[in-house]
Amino acid sequence: MTTTPQPTGLKIMVIDDSSTIRRSAEIFLGQAGYQVVTAEDGFDALAKINDHQPALILCDILMPRLDGYQTCALIKKSAKFHATPVLMLSSKDGLFDRARGAMVGAAAYLTKPFSKDSLLTAVRQHTAGLS
Template sequence: MSLKVLVADDEPNIVVSLEFMMKREGYEVLVARDGRQALEAIRRERPQLVLLDAMMPGMSGFDVCEAVRADEAVRDTQILMLTAKGRDTDVARGVGVGADAYMTKPFSTRDLMQKVRDMLA
């Protein structure tokens, strides 16, 4: 059974490249274009890992993360937050709402894939 990874980002270029990289690694990829879609997909599909953009329309990645952690059924879902917001306060906020890991954009694809492999190992 292949592992499911949800790519939740509103930037089409980022979605395309992340989707390509994850599929190349053999993961089953789901895509959500805003926070509400991401939360619905997490509850419905139960991905092992979510690559979650912090700033999305409808519901921010921070809000999605908080909702996941508060939901008994999906709270164990691993969340890697990807964001252009790299200030210490943003990182602290991401960790504060329960993100398992945090990477700032632009990120090295090699570093990202290593982090994903480590998280799914």
């Protein structure tokens, strides 16, 4: 049995105030066959989430106006998106940050800078069975 990744067409939302991180994630995910929607911060993401209905959300923690913890908590409180996996992105890799992410409902925690492999592995783990 081969494990060649097949294009999924699943929609992934990337929320990060860094255009470099958004662009990197967009390229990596796009090459793997995902549709990508980007948002610059939590407010931007919340404005776009209903229109795009992503299968998975990658969310930076340190953002202006509405940080990643607040954004994740608001997404998880939504009746429509409470089951959508949210993966936190952060340059901080502390136990406290991971615990706080888990408390607001994050499914996983990726440390930046992330590699293409680590990003795609995390996305695949949390979208298995979706199509």
